[in-house]
Amino acid sequence: MNAIDLVVWEAAILLVMVALRTGGSRAWPALGVVLGLGLMNKISVLWLGVGLAGALLLTPYARGAADARAVARAGDRARAVRAPRRLAGAATIGRRSSSCATPPARRWSTSGRSTSFGSKSYK
8 A cells, every 4th residue: 555545545535425424416526536546556446446335335324325326427437537547558468568578598508518697607
C-alpha cells in the first residue's frame, strides 16, 4: 500500500459517507472517478470497491439510502477511467520488455578449452 492508495481509500470512504448522509447523486459519480484513478495506480483498490458494494447490498440502511442507478454509474465511471490503462496493457501482450528478458544461454566448450561467461571462467 502506498501513499496514493491511502488517499484513494480515504476519499472513497468519505464520498460514500457523504452520499449516504445527504442522498446526493453528485457523490456517486465522484466515487467512480476516485476508484478509477485508484485502479490506475494499483489493483488492490478493487478490494475496496468489492467491500463497498457488499456493504451497500447487505446493510438495510445503505440499501434504502443508495440509489441503484447512481451506484451503477459510479461503477461505469471507474471502468471508464481505468480503460486507457487496460488498453495499453492489452497492446503490450506478447512483446518482450527489457525488464523480463532472459539471460543469454551459457555456452560450454566441448574441445576442452575454457569458456568465459561474465566474470567467471569455465573449463
